[in-house]
Amino acid sequence: MTNAELMKLVGKKITVYFKGGERGIYGTLGYADEFSAKHDYRRPEYFYIGNTSFKVSHVRKVVESEG
Numbered sequence: 001m002t003n004a005e006l007m008k009l010v011g012k013k014i015t016v017y018f019k020g021g022e023r024g025i026y027g028t029l030g031y032a033d034e035f036s037a038k039h040d041y042r043r044p045e046y047f048y049i050g051n052t053s054f055k056v057s058h059v060r061k062v063v064e065s066e067g
Contacts, residue, residue: 001059006047007031013065016049018058025049026065 010031015024027049046053 017061
């Protein structure tokens with residue numbers, strides 16, 4: 001997964017599976033600027049779902065939800 005591939009999914013409902021884990025996190029994918037405004041701090045190059053922030057390098061697989 002590349003940063004550009006994940007950026008195309010911002011605003012969409014997805015499930016993210018992280019390296020070293022079996023369970024995924026489901027929700028709407030956001031990017032650092034929105035997360036920073038909401039939580040009053042900046043984490044460059046980070047994506048988020050809900051209150052969980054992560055870098056693309058931690059992502060093993062992404063499944064886009066339909067609908």
